[in-house]
Amino acid sequence: MDELVVRTEVYADPEEVYAFLLDFPRYANYSEYLREVRTVTGDGGPGTRYALTFAWWKISYTARSEVTGVEPPERIDWEITKDIDAGGCWRVTPPEGDESDGNGADGTGDADATGDDPCEVALEVQFDPGSASPDALDLPRLVSFDWVLKKAIPLIRDEAERVVERAVQDLEGSTRDVDLDVYVDSDRI
Template sequence: MDELVVRTEVYADPVEVYEFLLDFPQYANYSEYLREVRTVTGDGGPGTRYALTFAWWKISYTARSEVTGVDPPARIDWEITKDIDAGGCWRVTPAASDDASDDTSDDADQSDDAPCEVALEVQFDPGSASSDALDLPRLVSFDWVLKKAVPLIRDEAEQVVERAVQDLEGSRRDVDLDVYVDSDRI
């Protein structure tokens, strides 16, 4: 399994951050390639299913995902339920109280809230992707599509986290991201 983790600090209450992240349909606002997230069934908790429509180049694809577990306000687990072995979670970790008081940077002025750490963790196996899932243009191989699309995952994850932070904090700032990649493909 390949793995990607994008984490950063958010100056907002962890409960508000968790509720914000639980609203999967809003994710289309943060991604260049995610066009729509439609709730198929559920209220955001375990068992909630979503249809995520992606578009890139001349290809459109609707992935199916499911929330597999929640631990408010700390964690939301999800998995892709067809065509690829993939899943992940959002983690929200409150800051230690002594860390917040030592911060004298301009970022500390962004909010009255102490920072919390937010992490998007994604695990996936590109080799498990089903070539039958896409209606490809003539003379375009599935392997070519994977080779071009998989590296976009890192950029998309970073963009989603950065844009979500801006909405959570209510203002624009440079967001420092800690990115961990365990993959030769991204």
């Protein structure tokens, strides 16, 4: 399995970040290649299914995903359910010293709802490119599935970075340079 992790800090309340990330249809606003996310069934919790329509070059493809688990306000697990072995999660880590009982790190009882201390948000993706089904795409004549994979896989890193960066800017309500920490365990991306 190849792995990609993109993490950064966001100046927002962890519960707000979690609720924001649970809204999968919003992701199309942040991606260059994701055209639409349609809710097939569910309310965002475990078992919720989505149809994600991607368009790149002369190819359009609709992936199917499912939310497989949630741990509010810290984790949302998902997997692709058709054509490729892939999945991942969003992790939200509260600021150090943040207490779940509403007491802030300063002991005053004021939780950090103003976003003075950042929480960490991470998008973690694992996938096996070798599991991709060549029958999943209707390719133009004389275009091989291997060529498409070779060109498309490196785009995954750029897309993940773009989604995290734009989501942070939306959460914070302003544009800033978002410092991303990127971990890649793959020689393909």
